Amino acid sequence: MKLSRLLLFLFPLFCLSAAAQPDTSHLRISLLTCSPGAELYSTFGHTAIRVTDSARRIDMVYNYGTFDDSDPNFYAKFTRGIMVYALSRHPYQQFLAAYYEEKRSVIEQTLQLTGDQKQRLNAALKLNALEKNRYYNYYFHTDNCTTRARDMIVQKTGASVVFNNILPEKRPTFRNLIHSYLDKAGQNWSKLGIDLLLGSNLDLQVTNEQAMFLPDYLLNGFDNATADGHPLVAQKQAALIVTPEPPSITLFTPIFVFSALFTIISLLSFSTNIRARQFLNVFDSVFFLLVGFIGTLIITLGAIRIDNVCQSNYNAIWALPTHLPIAFVVYLKRKWLQYYFRSVFVLTILFAVCWFFIPQQINMAVLPVLGIIAMRSYFRGNLPVKKRAASNTTNVFRSSKTINMEL
Known part of the structure; x- marks a missing residue:
């Protein structure tokens, strides 16, 4: 009886001793989150994994954000959504120096993993860094340098990682998340371009895991995550603190420029x-040519891209590709052209009226553009139509016949 009680007392101590076995891996794994940069490709920040081996004096950063823009087919592939990125390795100090030069801060989260889990991740990263394995197809909101880092930690360590909710009650959309970064960086024209070309699939509400395609959200996700029942992050510190330069304030924004243009064109239209x-003849040709080009680009991207980010784009309703050929004959006074512009006027007004019911967030700078389209379509649709030459010839013949009869 006494022996059984003694064993019952000692059993938790054995378990505690087994759980508290010393980490002999000499490895430290941490997640590096870099603040946004000045360039568009760096506006959303960056994520990397740091592996420190104190026994071998190795301090290496694994970076899934490497791409080669020297490829002669780079822009063609970029247009089709075929972005090939790669995993690269950099010494930690070299990595830190590069971000210091770019004036971007770095936050480090040391992960609370067992020695065996660290060794598994280290081996997986080394294997992934081999030339034959390091390349992958990049998709900016589903498979990027941030999601790759997360998935390696979650899938290759063997730890049971659970992410707690980091989103507000009203979940944002992909576009909402993207806008928050572009607005903060003052990237107004880039925001307009993104909103014009990316379709309604970006207006779907994100899940907790989907939001982690952005570095800051992955950082918050790790802060609130658990691994095998304990906090995933053991320590959080600033590896590099740099005060970024605030974005310059300018009135040269899309909404200001297009609103001013709408005012000018409206005044000239009534002159x-x-x-x-x-x-206005020259303006209409150039304006509808540009709008038609945008519409053609929207339709083309929706058809040729291998992902779905440009599909179901409601901007194609007002940016009609048919404007492209019409721009070359806009000055003609023809009945069919009059009907065309009357149809454009009605379609544009309907689009503006249904603004808040469209299942896609349309950029506010489009509103004055719609005003210009409606204004010029109205005047073009109500121009006096030139009579056909055949009719004129008939009238001349009839007049001559009448004169002869009178003579």
Whole structure:
């Protein structure tokens, strides 16, 4: 009886002793989160994995964000969504120096993993860094340098990682998350370009895991995550603190520029001055050419890209590809052209009226553009139509016949 009680008392101590076995791996694994940069590709920040081996005096950073823009087919592949990225290795101090030069801070989260889990991840990263394994197809919101780092830690350590919710009650969309970074960086024109070309699939609400395609959200996700029942992050510290330069404030924003243009064109449209009419003929040709080009680009990207980010784009309703050929004959006074612009006017007004019901967030700078389209379509649709030459010839013949009869 006494022996059984003694064993019952000693059993938890044995378990505690087994759980508290010393880590002999000499490895330290941490997640590095880099703040946004000035360039568009760095606006959303960056993520990397740091592996420190104190026994071998190795301090290496594994970076899934390497790409080669010297490829002659780079821009063609980029247009189709075929972005080939690669895993690269950099000494930690070299990595830190590069971000110091770019004036970008780095936050380090040391992970609380067992020695065996660290060794597994280290071996997986080394294997992934081999030339034959390091390349992957990059998709900016589903498979990027941040999601790759997360998946390696979650899948290759063998730890049971659980992410707690980091999102507000009203979940944001992919576009909402992207906008928050672009607005903070003052990337107004880039925001307009992204909103024009990326379709309604970006307006789906994100899940907790999907939000972690952005470095800051992965950082928060790790802060609130557990591994095998204990906090995943053992320590969090600033590896590099740099005060970024605030974005310059400018009035040269899309909404200001297009609103000013709408005001000018509206005033000229009601003018009877001959020079104003001549200017508007040239303006309409250039304007509808650009709108038609945008519409053609929207349709083309939706058709040729291998992902779905450009599909179901409602901007194609107002940016009609048919404007492209019409721009070359916009000055003609034809009945069919009059009907065309009347249809464009109605379609544009309907799009503006249904603005808040469209299942896609349309950039606010599009509103004054819609105003210009509606304004010029209205005037083009109500221009006097030139009579056909055949009709004129018939009238001349009839007049001549009448004169002969009178004579």
